[in-house]
Amino acid sequence: MSRYEPAVTEAKWQAAWEAAGVFTARRDPAKPKYYVLEMFPYPSGRIHMGHVRNYTMGDVVARQKAAAGYSVLHPMGWDAFGMPAENAAMERGGHPKTWTYGNIADMRAQMKPLGLSIDWSREFATCDPEYYGQQQAMFIDMMAAGLVYRKAAVVNWDPVDHTVLANEQVIDGRGWRSNALVERRELTQWFFRISDYSGELLAALDGLTHWPEKVRLMQANWIGKSRGLQFAFETVGAPAGFAALEVYTTRPDTLLGASFAAISPDHPLAKALEAGNPGLAAFVAECRRGGTTEAALETAEKMGFDTGIRVKHPLDPARELPVYIANFILMDYGTGAIFGCPAHDQRDFDFATKYALPIPPVFCAEGGDEAALTEAYTPLKSERVRYLRGFAGAEVQTGEEAVAAAIAHFETRGIGKGVTNYRLRDWGISRQRYWGCPIPVVHCATCGVVPEAKTNLPVKLPDDVTFDVPGNPLDRHPTWRNCACPKCGAPARRETDTMDTFVDSSWYYARFTAPHATTPTVTEDADYWMNVDQYIGGIEHAILHLLYSRFFARAMHATGHLPAKAIEPFNALFTQGMVTHEIYMGSVVTEGPSLKVDADGNQFQSIGVTRVKFYLPEEVVRIDISGKPEAVLLSALTDKNIDPANRQAVEDFWATERYAPLPTVGRELPILTVIPSAKMSKSKKNVVDPMNIIQAFGADTARWFVMSDSPPERDVEWTSSGAEATSKHLARVWRIADEISRADAPANAEDAALDRATARTIADVTQGIEGFAFNKAVAALYAFTNTMSKSTAGAGAKRAAMLAMAQLMSPMVPHLAEEIWAMLGGAGLVAQAAWPKADPALLVEDSVTLPIQINGKRRAEITVPKTMAASEVEKLVLADEDVIRFLAGQPVKKLIVVPGRIVNVVV
RNA sequence: GCGGAUGUGGCGGAAUUGGUAGACGCGCAGCGUUGAGGUCGCUGUGGGGUAACUCCCGUGAAGGUUCGAGUCCUUUCAUCCGCACCA
Numbered sequence: 001m002s003r004y005e006p007a008v009t010e011a012k013w014q015a016a017w018e019a020a021g022v023f024t025a026r027r028d029p030a031k032p033k034y035y036v037l038e039m040f041p042y043p044s045g046r047i048h049m050g051h052v053r054n055y056t057m058g059d060v061v062a063r064q065k066a067a068a069g070y071s072v073l074h075p076m077g078w079d080a081f082g083m084p085a086e087n088a089a090m091e092r093g094g095h096p097k098t099w100t101y102g103n104i105a106d107m108r109a110q111m112k113p114l115g116l117s118i119d120w121s122r123e124f125a126t127c128d129p130e131y132y133g134q135q136q137a138m139f140i141d142m143m144a145a146g147l148v149y150r151k152a153a154v155v156n157w158d159p160v161d162h163t164v165l166a167n168e169q170v171i172d173g174r175g176w177r178s179n180a181l182v183e184r185r186e187l188t189q190w191f192f193r194i195s196d197y198s199g200e201l202l203a204a205l206d207g208l209t210h211w212p213e214k215v216r217l218m219q220a221n222w223i224g225k226s227r228g229l230q231f232a233f234e235t236v237g238a239p240a241g242f243a244a245l246e247v248y249t250t251r252p253d254t255l256l257g258a259s260f261a262a263i264s265p266d267h268p269l270a271k272a273l274e275a276g277n278p279g280l281a282a283f284v285a286e287c288r289r290g291g292t293t294e295a296a297l298e299t300a301e302k303m304g305f306d307t308g309i310r311v312k313h314p315l316d317p318a319r320e321l322p323v324y325i326a327n328f329i330l331m332d333y334g335t336g337a338i339f340g341c342p343a344h345d346q347r348d349f350d351f352a353t354k355y356a357l358p359i360p361p362v363f364c365a366e367g368g369d370e371a372a373l374t375e376a377y378t379p380l381k382s383e384r385v386r387y388l389r390g391f392a393g394a395e396v397q398t399g400e401e402a403v404a405a406a407i408a409h410f411e412t413r414g415i416g417k418g419v420t421n422y423r424l425r426d427w428g429i430s431r432q433r434y435w436g437c438p439i440p441v442v443h444c445a446t447c448g449v450v451p452e453a454k455t456n457l458p459v460k461l462p463d464d465v466t467f468d469v470p471g472n473p474l475d476r477h478p479t480w481r482n483c484a485c486p487k488c489g490a491p492a493r494r495e496t497d498t499m500d501t502f503v504d505s506s507w508y509y510a511r512f513t514a515p516h517a518t519t520p521t522v523t524e525d526a527d528y529w530m531n532v533d534q535y536i537g538g539i540e541h542a543i544l545h546l547l548y549s550r551f552f553a554r555a556m557h558a559t560g561h562l563p564a565k566a567i568e569p570f571n572a573l574f575t576q577g578m579v580t581h582e583i584y585m586g587s588v589v590t591e592g593p594s595l596k597v598d599a600d601g602n603q604f605q606s607i608g609v610t611r612v613k614f615y616l617p618e619e620v621v622r623i624d625i626s627g628k629p630e631a632v633l634l635s636a637l638t639d640k641n642i643d644p645a646n647r648q649a650v651e652d653f654w655a656t657e658r659y660a661p662l663p664t665v666g667r668e669l670p671i672l673t674v675i676p677s678a679k680m681s682k683s684k685k686n687v688v689d690p691m692n693i694i695q696a697f698g699a700d701t702a703r704w705f706v707m708s709d710s711p712p713e714r715d716v717e718w719t720s721s722g723a724e725a726t727s728k729h730l731a732r733v734w735r736i737a738d739e740i741s742r743a744d745a746p747a748n749a750e751d752a753a754l755d756r757a758t759a760r761t762i763a764d765v766t767q768g769i770e771g772f773a774f775n776k777a778v779a780a781l782y783a784f785t786n787t788m789s790k791s792t793a794g795a796g797a798k799r800a801a802m803l804a805m806a807q808l809m810s811p812m813v814p815h816l817a818e819e820i821w822a823m824l825g826g827a828g829l830v831a832q833a834a835w836p837k838a839d840p841a842l843l844v845e846d847s848v849t850l851p852i853q854i855n856g857k858r859r860a861e862i863t864v865p866k867t868m869a870a871s872e873v874e875k876l877v878l879a880d881e882d883v884i885r886f887l888a889g890q891p892v893k894k895l896i897v898v899p900g901r902i903v904n905v906v907v
Numbered sequence: 908g909c910g911g912a913u914g915u916g917g918c919g920g921a922a923u924u925g926g927u928a929g930a931c932g933c934g935c936a937g938c939g940u941u942g943a944g945g946u947c948g949c950u951g952u953g954g955g956g957u958a959a960c961u962c963c964c965g966u967g968a969a970g971g972u973u974c975g976a977g978u979c980c981u982u983u984c985a986u987c988c989g990c991a992c993c994a
Contacts, residue, residue, distance in 0.1 A: 042994050082994060166992040218911050294990050298908040540988060709919045725933055779931040851927040856975045858927050896974055902926040906974045
């Protein structure tokens with residue numbers, strides 16, 4: 001009997017698909033279209049298991065939809081701009097372009113053997129001038145549409161390297177290379193007016209019914225709509241031009257609990273005061289130290305500086321509040337100034353405690369009384385509370401009612417107004433870096449800031465650059481910066497900022513519909529293919545990438561590059577989990593056993609000192625000792641001529657070495673610690689290279705494994721034993737098919753049962769795939785394999801069942817499916833066969849087994865016809881022997897019959 | 908700090924969405940096949956108790972709602988993701 005050989009078979013079928021052009025997407029007005037897209041990868045150079053899982057999921061969907069009669073678009077490209085290419089150039093020389101395109105070639109070569117149903121003719125990289133040139137054209141259109149502007153914004157400034165740092169390059173407030181303390185510095189930068197769309201982006205979330213609820217919630221919180229009061233404090237002792245201090249608050253009902261006002265260190269008033277007050281200037285400088293991230297600002301120690309200025313309370317002008325500069329007030333939100341109500345905000349409470357400010361409560365629990373607070377009292381806004389210092393609305397009311405009443409009070413008196421605010425800020429796209437899309441703008445002495453002429457696009461990145469000096473090579477390029485003003489022709493200078501790489505990934509889905517066009521999109525293609533029917537990617541993109549893409553689609557529509565139906569570009573979204581793996585932690589001896597002296601002068605025997613070292617899975621031999629995971633070092637076995645495949649010998653080695661003394665200095669300990677289930681990362685060395693798996697077991701094994709067990713939205717643990725088991729299972733399916741192809745048993749009484757099981761499996765697998773529960777589809781196929789293996793049905797029925805199984809497996813393991821399909825004489829390619837349909841008549845069960853609970857515990861069961869009336873079931877239950885015995889004569893209080901499900905007898 | 912999620916046997920996980928907890932797989936144990944090992948096939952496998960049973964306990968922890976809770980509510984612990992210049 002022959003064997004199933006993935007290496008031969010997989011290459012054969014990939015060639016067959018290519019020859020038949022099976023995956024080329026075609027605009028076919030006769031068919032419904034289906035556009036499935038996985039988030040495109042950054043070309044790091046190596047694919048990892050997360051990629052395999054992500055793309056296999058998309059492939060399962062794409063292949064199943066193609067079989068179900070859709071015209072499918074399933075493209076692939078590269079998110080190719082970004083910092084790692086520049087870092088590589090800095091570290092080992094060379095050019096970011098060479099590095100990037102080399103990586104793309106490597107990764108494409110690793111992806112092809114997976115047998116994905118991708119239309120490779122549509123491939124592009126965002127660093128192709130043909131792509132970013134079209135992006136520049138859209139930027140110019142967006143400028144014309146008023147969606148782009150410039151303003152000052154803060155960046156992380158490295159004062160030693162004189163460069164702008166990314167947030168990830170700031171470690172504990174210091175630059176990653178220079179180790180200098182980072183400063184927040186203002187630069188004039190380019191922005192997209194995404195905040196003009198805040199309300200719409202929020203409201204439209206309701207229509208995204210096929211998006212995960214959690215993603216919609218995260219986006220809604222990110223956009224952060226709030227209703228509040230804006231009013232001005234009258235200042236006392238402020239410099240000229242600051243007679244009033246505008247503040248915004250979402251809790252105007254707590255205004256009588258205000259004990260101070262505070263402004264951001266970046267507030268114009270703070271800047272005005274800096275010049276004449278060295279102490280204040282030093283404090284503001286202190287506030288500007290450290291990174292720009294919200295997490296850094298929020299977790300920093302809360303600090304304030306009394307400006308000496310006072311403001312008059314708007315409801316009681318006799319009362320004056322001190323004005324502080326406080327490091328936790330954000331200039332970007334509201335007006336950059338607040339009033340503090342320490343009784344009902346923990347941050348304000350801490351601040352008031354620190355600076356000995358009063359903490360008057362505004363309200364207390366509904367039935368409570370005024371009492372001193374030991375922490376801020378912050379009930380939900382929907383909760384009813386009793387106002388001790390209210391000024392609008394009833395004494396007892398909810399926070400929401402009180403806020404509305406307070407706003408109305410201010411508006412009636414004309415001293416403030418209700419304002420809807422959003423947390424969402426405009427999208428800063430300027431990057432002071434080389435490896436990105438140049439912003440197509442020219443600075444002219446007479447014309448000012450002018451967009452480049454479209455005929456001069458693309459504004460290409462110059463190739464002759466070096467990365468030996470920190471900073472932006474474009475900025476110091478001798479000739480690239482000099483150009484002619486597109487308006488007046490006079491000598492001018494190019495903008496040297498490049499675009500945030502999020503811009504690149506905000507429209508690639510649209511470009512795939514016409515990837516080689518000389519305009520950003522082509523109307524007919526966008527009309528046919530948009531929207532993306534199923535988008536698949538990681539949850540880490542839940543906010544930024546997806547929100548920017550939603551904005552960009554709207555901007556593209558506003559500038560005529562997408563139809564109105566595409567302003568929400570992703571009809572359905574699926575967020576998949578990570579692939580995790582055990583970590584193997586070992587030790588290297590750095591110091592041998594010796595006599596030592598402790599702090600009290602006593603001698604003691606040290607057993608030696610070791611340093612932790614992590615090992616790759618392929619450096620390790622993994623065993624289970626009475627169910628517990630253990631591992632030994634492969635090199636330690638080979639040193640002693642122990643065969644790693646001989647389990648007993650490995651176990652003996654483990655048992656003897658386990659308590660052995662430390663080896664000599666510089667050697668590694670042969671026994672390793674196994675840490676279960678951690679995110680794959682290079683530093684922990686727990687990365688599994690998909691290429692090794694494909695070489696050892698074939699692509700189908702890798703594909704089947706990442707689809708089985710874990711629900712796709714959850715993390716999956718990669719285990720070598722699981723991969724082996726998968727490989728064995730696929731070989732078993734092939735063996736069963738092989739036997740069936742040579743069987744000749746006549747039709748018999750078992751055929752009907754197998755037909756029913758086949759129908760059941762078709763229904764379960766189809767439902768599993770369509771509902772993104774690939775693990776359940778796989779489980780149904782496992783169960784069906786057992787059924788097939790045990791069935792004594794005739795050869796005809798078995799052959800039909802196996803052909804259906806090949807089709808049902810084909811989205812997950814397309815190569816094996818083709819092989820079985822061909823072996824059993826299926827017509828054409830399984831990749832082009834119509835998806836099987838279950839005969840509904842075979843799915844109907846005519847009887848059902850009902851469990852019987854007595855007081856909620858299962859005590860018996862009865863089997864009844866499915867259509868039996870509840871009253872009939874009740875009679876049968878009460879007559880059941882087991883039920884009678886359990887009831888032991890007690891009266892039945894209640895009898896609950898859930899048709900088709902369960903019966904509960906309550907006594 | 909803020910926002911979002913997750914937690915079920917030795918392990919990955921299932922549970923028709925409030926209705927028999929542990930499907931399916933790994934691992935482990937026994938039997939068979941094989942010259943041995945592996946492969947392959949069959950059977951068993953949450954914990955505890957019992958001569959036996961239709962017994963008791965059990966879904967991170969603690970409370971609650973319900974005839975009935977892994978599923979809903981409250982509190983709490985742990986882990987993961989995001990926080991606007993990583994992609």
